[in-house]
Amino acid sequence: MDRHETTVTGAPTDDRGRIETDETLDLIASDKVEGTPVYNLAGERLGSVYNFMVDKRSGRVAYAVMSFGGFLGIGREYHPLPWQVLTYDPHQGGYVVDIDADRLRGAPTYDAGTPPWGDPAYGRRVYDYYGIAYPYV
């Protein structure tokens, strides 16, 4: 049975058909988002969610950070994506993004050692790249 087969209510179920309790139709636990695979529209796995950045004042998720490859975390690359570009697909058990691999290769990225969040212009570049209006001042 597909681990993410849905019930009649659409709520995700585990491999015994029980409704998962770390996820409902509306809510998902933060530690479940971390590690969730990310696919493109063709169903190819692009990477997985490493973590995500929360805006402290508004409580909104600002970026999902995807990680790619890297052996034991060495040489790992991180791609921040505006949260809005990710759609959760319970059937695949992961997020789907409408971004092809070439576009992703040209996107803003950073190395494990040097997260860019101290640079206020960085977030704007990420949103601009994906054509999403930057929601902060």
Added chain:
Amino acid sequence: MDRHETTVTGAPTDDRGRIETDETLDLIASDKVEGTPVYNLAGERLGSVYNFMVDKRSGRVAYAVMSFGGFLGIGREYHPLPWQVLTYDPHQGGYVVDIDADRLRGAPTYDAGTPPWGDPAYGRRVYDYYGIAYPYV
């Protein structure tokens, strides 16, 4: 040096005075929120953030889930709090809530094995208990 001493810009710094890169003035990484201590106004440690629940559609954090005690996770209790009741204090390196221990003891709680998120009325009870308008339909 206090690990969370702030710079002139208010950005959190690590123990070498470098600006932390998993946290800025505005943003905090999801895996940094998890495990962060929670204090009351008197500076007493009440517990820590176990994880938090994100509303999938809006991308808003709906609940921070505090954990208390329990040996190796056995008998651990979880207290969901509306995200709005938590204020991050960089000087204490944790969240501060204006809730005394008695009020917290009477609050909605659940055991490790039985998260209540499948029950739509549960979330409303949590918001009602803390006197915050329930933001969902």
